[in-house]
Amino acid sequence: MNKSKLIKKGNLYYPTKEFKKRALLNSSKIYLEAAKNPIKFWEKLAKELFWQKKWKKAFLHNPPYFKWFVGGKLNITENCLDRNLEKKKNKVAFIWEPEPTGERERYFTYYDLYREVNKLANALKKLGVKKGDRVGIYLPMIPEVIISMLACARIGAIHVVVFSAFSSQALNIRLQDTKAKILITSDGYYRRGKVINLKQNADKGVNGTEVKKIIVVRRTGNEVFWQKNRDFWWEELVKNEKDFCPPATMDSEDTLFILYTSGSTGKPKGVVHTSGGYMVQANFTAKWIFDLKEDDIFWSMADVGWVTGHTYSCYGPLLAGTTFVIFEGAPDWPAPDRWAQIIEKYGVTTFYTAPTAIRMFEKYGADLIKKYKFDTLQILGSVGEPIDTAAWKWYFKKVGKERCPIVDTWWQTETGGILITSLPGIGPFKPAFTGIPFPGLKFDILDDKGKSLPAGKEGNLVLLPPFAPSLLRGVYKNPKKYLKTYWSEYGNKIYFTSDTAYKDKNGLIRIVGRVDDVIKVAGHRITTGELENAIAQHPDITESAVVGVHDEIKGEVPVAFVVSKEKKKEKDIEKEVKEEIRKVIGPIALPKKVYVVPDLPKTRSGKIMRRILRKLFTGEELGDLSTLANPESVKKIKEIIAK
Numbered sequence: 001m002n003k004s005k006l007i008k009k010g011n012l013y014y015p016t017k018e019f020k021k022r023a024l025l026n027s028s029k030i031y032l033e034a035a036k037n038p039i040k041f042w043e044k045l046a047k048e049l050f051w052q053k054k055w056k057k058a059f060l061h062n063p064p065y066f067k068w069f070v071g072g073k074l075n076i077t078e079n080c081l082d083r084n085l086e087k088k089k090n091k092v093a094f095i096w097e098p099e100p101t102g103e104r105e106r107y108f109t110y111y112d113l114y115r116e117v118n119k120l121a122n123a124l125k126k127l128g129v130k131k132g133d134r135v136g137i138y139l140p141m142i143p144e145v146i147i148s149m150l151a152c153a154r155i156g157a158i159h160v161v162v163f164s165a166f167s168s169q170a171l172n173i174r175l176q177d178t179k180a181k182i183l184i185t186s187d188g189y190y191r192r193g194k195v196i197n198l199k200q201n202a203d204k205g206v207n208g209t210e211v212k213k214i215i216v217v218r219r220t221g222n223e224v225f226w227q228k229n230r231d232f233w234w235e236e237l238v239k240n241e242k243d244f245c246p247p248a249t250m251d252s253e254d255t256l257f258i259l260y261t262s263g264s265t266g267k268p269k270g271v272v273h274t275s276g277g278y279m280v281q282a283n284f285t286a287k288w289i290f291d292l293k294e295d296d297i298f299w300s301m302a303d304v305g306w307v308t309g310h311t312y313s314c315y316g317p318l319l320a321g322t323t324f325v326i327f328e329g330a331p332d333w334p335a336p337d338r339w340a341q342i343i344e345k346y347g348v349t350t351f352y353t354a355p356t357a358i359r360m361f362e363k364y365g366a367d368l369i370k371k372y373k374f375d376t377l378q379i380l381g382s383v384g385e386p387i388d389t390a391a392w393k394w395y396f397k398k399v400g401k402e403r404c405p406i407v408d409t410w411w412q413t414e415t416g417g418i419l420i421t422s423l424p425g426i427g428p429f430k431p432a433f434t435g436i437p438f439p440g441l442k443f444d445i446l447d448d449k450g451k452s453l454p455a456g457k458e459g460n461l462v463l464l465p466p467f468a469p470s471l472l473r474g475v476y477k478n479p480k481k482y483l484k485t486y487w488s489e490y491g492n493k494i495y496f497t498s499d500t501a502y503k504d505k506n507g508l509i510r511i512v513g514r515v516d517d518v519i520k521v522a523g524h525r526i527t528t529g530e531l532e533n534a535i536a537q538h539p540d541i542t543e544s545a546v547v548g549v550h551d552e553i554k555g556e557v558p559v560a561f562v563v564s565k566e567k568k569k570e571k572d573i574e575k576e577v578k579e580e581i582r583k584v585i586g587p588i589a590l591p592k593k594v595y596v597v598p599d600l601p602k603t604r605s606g607k608i609m610r611r612i613l614r615k616l617f618t619g620e621e622l623g624d625l626s627t628l629a630n631p632e633s634v635k636k637i638k639e640i641i642a643k
Contacts, residue, residue: 003018003403004018004019004403005401005402006019006402006403006404006405009428011430011431012429012430012506014427014428014429015405015425019424020425020426022293023291023424023425023426024288024291024292024293024425025288025423025425025426026425028426030426030439031439033439034440035439035440035442038442038466039059039466040058041440042058042068042440043058045283045284046276046469048283049074049283049319050074050082050083051072051073051074052073052074052075052249053072053073054072055069055070055071055276056071057070057071058070059466061465061466063492063493064483064487065473066465066466066467066471067252068253068274068276068280069252069276069277069280069469071251072251072252072276073249073250073251074249074250074275075153075154075156075247075248075249075250075275076250076275076278076315077117077150077153077154078247079279079283080150080315080318080319081110081114081117082247085110088110089110089111090110091109091110092108092323093109093113093318093323093324094107094108094113094143094146094317094324094326095108095323095324095325095326095346096108096326096327096328097325097326097327097328097342097345097346098328098329099189099190099193099327099328099329099330099333100190106143110321113146113147113150113318116143116147116238117147117150117151117154118242118243118244118245119241120147120148120151120237120238120241121152121154122241122245123215123237124152124155125245126241127182129157129182130155130157131156131248131250132156132158132255133157133158133180133181133182134157134158134160134178134181135152135157135158135159135160135180135182135183135184136160136162136171136174136175136178136180136182136183137149137152137159137161137162137184138164138166138171138185138198138201138205139161139185139198139217140186140198141313141326141327141328142217142219143326144184144186144217145161145304149161149257149304149310149314150314152257153257153275154245154247154248155245156249158256158257158258159258160174160180160257160258161257161305161310162175162260163303163306163627164189164196165191165305165627166305166626167626168201168203168204168205169205171201171202171205172204172205172206172207172209173267173268174260174268175205175206175211176209177260177267177476177477178476179209179210180209180211181213182213183202183206183211183215184215185198185199185214186198186216186219186220187199187219187220187221187222188219189220190220190328190329191329191330192329192333197222199225200225202214203225212230214227214230214231214232215233216233216234217234218233218235252274252276253275253276253473254274254275255272255274255275255473256279257310258476259271259307259310259413269475269476269478269481269485270475270476270477270478271413271414271472271475271476272472272475273416273470273472273473276469277416277469277470278315278417278469278470279319280470281416281468282315282319282416282417283316283320285311285316285417285418285438286316286317286322287316287320288423289381289421289424290312290379290381291350291378291379291424292317292350293322296322296349297323297324297346297347297348297349297350298312298317298323298324298325298352299343299346299348299350299351299352300317301331301339301352301357302352302354302383303604305604306413307411307412307413308352312352316417325346327342331353331357331360331361332361332364337368340369340372340374343372343376343377344372344374348377349376349377350377350378350380351377351379351381352380352381352382352383353381353382354382354383354384354385354606355382355385355386355388355391355606356384356543356602356606356607356608357606358387358391358395359543360542361399362391362398363542363543363563363565366398369399374401377399377403377404378424379405379406380395380399380404380405381406381407381408382395382406382409385606385607385608386432386510386511386512386513386533387408387432388432388533388536389432389533389537390537392406392408392431392432405424405427405429407421407423407424407429407435408421408432408433408435410434410499410509410511412497413472414471414486415463415468415470415471415472416470416471416472417468417470418438419443419463420435420441420443420511421434421435421438422434422436422508423435428508430504430506433504433508433510434509434510435508435509436509437509438468441463441467442464443462445457445458445459445460445461445462445501445502445503446460446462447459447460450491453502455505455507456504456505457502458502458512458527459500460497460499460501461497461499461500461509461511462490462494462495462496462497464493464494465493467495471495472486485498498514498515498516499511499513499514499515500513500517500518500527511529512529512530513527513528517529517610519546519556519557519558520548520555520556521548521554521555521557521558521589526588526589528547528610530585530589531546531558531560531581531585531589532545532546534583534589535560535562535577535580535581537580537584538576538577540564540565540566540568540573540576541563541564541565541573541577542563543562543563544560544563544600545560545600545610545613546559546591547559547561547610547613547614547617548614549592549618550617550618551592557592558592559591559594559617560577560593561600561637562596562597563597563598563599563600570594570595570596574593574594574596577591577594578590578594595637595641596640597636597637598633598636599630599633599636601625601628601630601631601634601637602628602629602633603629604627604629606629609628612628616637617641
């Protein structure tokens with residue numbers, strides 16, 4: 001158990017001697033070794049995994065295209081499952097915590113999971129699924145979602161997971177684009193005590209697609225529409241199947257999955273991830289960043305509908321041979337401290353969540369969690385958006401008790417795995433700073449002309465060759481989009497992340513926000529992330545979102561939306577927020593207006609949809625709001641603006 005507080009030097013924190021001793025990586029020499037020859041470094045890591053046939057060449061670059069572990073043959077499930085049977089057959093792979101508190105949790109050992117995956121793999125083959133076919137997965141966070149992903153990977157089918165809270169229209173777009181012939185869904189699921197009829201959405205979602213068969217998991221027992229010869233109950237399909245299915249031989253560059261990035265405008269992009277490079281990155285980022293060891297219990301709160309769920313609620317922990325928790329439901333339901341109860345119930349050692357969730361926990365007040373010691377926690381993680389200083393400090397003090405390093409992780413759907421963060425056994429950790437690139441990766445911060453910027457100067461974050469093995473290989477069926485989005489800003493040898501960032505004098509990177517979240521006020525570049533960070537210093541503000549709106553004189557001006565925990569007059573809050581911004585940034589950044597709102601529009605992964613807020617001023621179509629966790633918030637904000 002980790003009892004000592006982290007060592008503080010100025011505004012930096014470092015792991016204690018006791019923590020370093022136990023950590024898998026505890027010397028910064030790893031960075032020097034990796035920088036000397038990044039390709040050799042990744043090769044060395046890849047050798048620790050099981051390959052059916054070794055690669056001929058580690059890295060091949062034909063800008064903007066590249067390949068990793070060329071000619072290597074593998075199956076990711078042999079590394080997630082078969083490899084763990086020898087010594088970990090009866091070890092718990094994952095624990096499933098259902099939403100209804102009266103329902104019992106379920107434990108799956110590595111052997112249980114192996115058998116279930118193989119049975120479904122055989123059933124899929126009988127339904128005519130072949131290597132390279134796309135299979136849609138539209139499931140909540142229940143054990144079958146993990147089994148489905150792995151069963152597809154077992155037979156070389158490409159899984160296309162669609163977040164269960166997405167609308168039938170969002171599902172339809174993804175099924176049409178991939179021409180999936182099979183969909184795996186459930187009758188329903190629980191969300192804040194209600195039963196959501198998922199099958200109804202699935203039935204609408206398959207209209208006009210090539211889906212011929214639907215596999216349905218019985219979860220809630222609600223009545224569903226049934227079409228004979230098209231719909232099949234999961235349990236009946238797998239009942240008589242053998243519990244061994246030979247793993248398909250996959251080329252390192254064969255597609256493992258397609259995952260769509262959701263946008264409030266236009267068609268979502270199908271991000272293509274391959275088998276070999278993704279496996280290597282998922283394994284080592286999970287193992288080293290979360291310091292996963294034999295006795296750890298890891299909980300990533302992410303739903304598998306998002307990339308964080310793919311990599312750290314499924315593949316990463318299984319590759320590392322650890323035990324992890326998955327949870328159906330909302331972390332603050334039926335009680336606001338449900339998340340804390342789960343940490344204590346299972347003795348979670350690493351907790352990985354989003355700044356949005358952290359601010360929500362903070363909103364309920366520290367008194368709520370006073371009774372929790374959180375003494376099993378060793379590491380805290382943050383993901384999804386830049387974390388502001390206030391949320392970082394609250395998380396560090398109230399949840400981590402100043403003992404736990406916070407690994408603030410930067411990555412994207414496109415990168416497949418974490419690319420920037422300080423490693424827990426090495427550090428340093430600094431509030432609101434993500435940290436340093438993962439060993440073997442090279443980043444830079446460039447100005448608009450492509451010039452490398454010194455410390456303290458804000459610019460565009462870019463990734464340089466040889467790139468991360470898990471970086472996307474394309475946008476499904478849209479090569480033009482791939483080139484335009486990622487390889488056109490600075491030529492075809494530099495991956496453009498579309499994020500703005502700067503480094504401090506220690507080389508730690510702070511992600512400021514998306515490039516399109518830059519407001520140009522009278523020729524000055526101000527990022528919404530910096531403004532939000534300044535607003536977050538206000539003790540009563542739990543959340544904020546800043547957008548740029550058109551101004552005839554200044555070109556663009558910031559407008560702020562804030563959620564306050566105190567019931568003060570709007571004009572008082574506005575005055576205080578402006579004072580905070582004036583103090584932290586200066587008068588140039590003062591917002592034209594501050595709106596006090598009950599909630600901000602967010603995706604289910606916790607990302608604030610600033611684009612929707614911006615559109616409330618431009619009069620543009622808002623698009624499909626069903627992908628939001630709280631679509632009702634938009635109507636309320638509209639009314640507040642109209643006032």
